[in-house]
Amino acid sequence: MEAGFKPLWRRATARPLYLLAGFPSICPMPSDASPAAILGQPLALPCGAVLKNRIAKSAMSDSLGDGRGNPTGAQSRLYRRWAEDGLALSIVGEVQPSPHYPEKPGNLVLAEDADAGAFRDLTRSATEPVADLWAQLGHAGALAHAPISHPKGPSALDVNGLTCEAMSAAEIRALPGLFATAAARAKSLGFTGVQIHAAHGFLLSQFLSPLFNRRTDAYGGSIPNRTAMIAEIVYAVRDAVGPAFPIAIKINSSDQLEGGLTETDALEVLRHLNATPLDIADISGGTYFPGAKPASDSAGGGPYFTDFAKRARAVWDKPLMVTGGFKTRQQAVGAIASGAADMIGLARALCLDTRLPNRWLSEGGDPDFPRFSATVAGGVTAWYTMRLAAMAEDRGEDFAMDLQEALESYEARDATRIRLWKERFGG
Numbered sequence: 500m501e502a503g504f505k506p507l508w509r510r511a512t513a514r515p516l517y518l519l520a521g522f523p524s525i526c527p528m529p530s531d532a533s534p535a536a537i538l539g540q541p542l543a544l545p546c547g548a549v550l551k552n553r554i555a556k557s558a559m560s561d562s563l564g565d566g567r568g569n570p571t572g573a574q575s576r577l578y579r580r581w582a583e584d585g586l587a588l589s590i591v592g593e594v595q596p597s598p599h600y601p602e603k604p605g606n607l608v609l610a611e612d613a614d615a616g617a618f619r620d621l622t623r624s625a626t627e628p629v630a631d632l633w634a635q636l637g638h639a640g641a642l643a644h645a646p647i648s649h650p651k652g653p654s655a656l657d658v659n660g661l662t663c664e665a666m667s668a669a670e671i672r673a674l675p676g677l678f679a680t681a682a683a684r685a686k687s688l689g690f691t692g693v694q695i696h697a698a699h700g701f702l703l704s705q706f707l708s709p710l711f712n713r714r715t716d717a718y719g720g721s722i723p724n725r726t727a728m729i730a731e732i733v734y735a736v737r738d739a740v741g742p743a744f745p746i747a748i749k750i751n752s753s754d755q756l757e758g759g760l761t762e763t764d765a766l767e768v769l770r771h772l773n774a775t776p777l778d779i780a781d782i783s784g785g786t787y788f789p790g791a792k793p794a795s796d797s798a799g800g801g802p803y804f805t806d807f808a809k810r811a812r813a814v815w816d817k818p819l820m821v822t823g824g825f826k827t828r829q830q831a832v833g834a835i836a837s838g839a840a841d842m843i844g845l846a847r848a849l850c851l852d853t854r855l856p857n858r859w860l861s862e863g864g865d866p867d868f869p870r871f872s873a874t875v876a877g878g879v880t881a882w883y884t885m886r887l888a889a890m891a892e893d894r895g896e897d898f899a900m901d902l903q904e905a906l907e908s909y910e911a912r913d914a915t916r917i918r919l920w921k922e923r924f925g926g
């Protein structure tokens with residue numbers, strides 16, 4: 500590695516004023532507050548933005564892009580429906596700053612020549628009913644979708660069937676600028692915030708993980724070094740979007756993988772990131788690395804990460820979103836009331852019932868989660884993705900696929916989109 504290749508954020512001498520000011524504290528609720536009142540409280544972020552209640556759709560790679568990196572009408576309709584049905588915030592999963600390291604060919608791409616009309620239609624549809632829409636800025640790194648990319652991570656890897664090259668020093672140095680340009684573009688296209696994706700084994704999670712990151716320069720080794728790239732990206736994004744625009748991070752509580760990021764490491768990462776101009780951390784866990792355990796394995800039936808989130812309060816003094824395993828309103832209310840979470844992130848529950856937020860903000864009622872009898876590798880994610888497609892096309896009521904059918908449809912859609920992606924972006 501080059502001498503003098505120092506993370507920029509370490510060179511910062513002064514903290515921006517908005518950090519010195521701290522963020523408005525969250526008013527404690529009376530102990531007899533109703534579930535609807537607890538979930539209905541607005542949440543002020545350090546940047547000054549206010550989320551209207553405590554229910555968010557966590558990032559999902561919804562596979563509703565057109566295969567050329569642009570949103571579709573079906574996608575705009577689905578996000579409008581979620582917003583009309585009471586969500587404070589939706590996060591579009593895996594919006595790519597560059598077309599070269601996508602997670603899937605249904606991802607959106609914040610390319611210079613993106614279809615601004617289609618993006619504005621999406622952001623207008625999702626925000627007009629008075630809700631926030633954030634873009635999750637992704638880079639799949641070593642886990643980039645091989646048919647349309649050339650996977651690269653912090654270090655070269657050849658383990659458990661996963662092979663990738665190491666990024667060059669120049670490619671690493673370009674990352675903060677890449678994310679900053681994408682964030683500015685997201686803002687100009689009408690997104691009301693961004694979430695930096697540093698979870699689930701994708702590029703920035705790879706930087707944090709000793710399993711993926713074997714670098715011996717300023718980006719590898721100690722936890723501050725492994726966190727350095729994320730911090731640089733946060734500062735670059737803040738410079739690009741200004742002080743009043745929300746910047747979130749999605750981060751693993753642990754990789755749940757032998758040799759990966761542990762909970763103790765993750766708390767140290769959060770302690771370092773607490774000094775950066777982030778507004779909220781979204782706690783998740785697990786990776787798509789071959790052989791990784793599912794996040795639900797550690798949870799015993801309830802929400803997966805609330806215990807970790809409570810521990811994170813000691814090192815993170817900004818709002819916390821917690822995502823994973825919320826199936827009932829009681830669980831969501833419990834997480835807020837206990838102080839574990841300020842915001843509840845829901846993914847699968849909102850694939851089952853778009854009306855859930857308004858239900859939880861009024862009389863209550865929980866979704867019926869399916870029980871799958873067969874096990875099909877990749878089938879559950881495919882099932883939820885195809886259900887999203889059905890909802891977006893107003894076919895949700897008739898959706899009756901089993902896991903195998905869902906997987907086949909999902910792969911057939913991806914095959915079509917791979918052709919379109921290659922036509923547009925090459926590769």
Ligand SMILES: Cc1cc2nc3c(=O)[nH]c(=O)nc-3n(C[C@H](O)[C@H](O)[C@H](O)COP(=O)(O)O)c2cc1C
Binds near residue numbers: 557558823844845
């Ligand atoms: C179909 C589907 C796609 C997902 N795509 C993403 C994604 O693009 N980015 C991300 O951070 N998480 C993604 N997730 C994970 C969810 O955001 C969430 O962390 C996880 O599903 C646990 O939450 P849940 O128990 O409410 O489903 C996805 C989940 C599903 C079901």
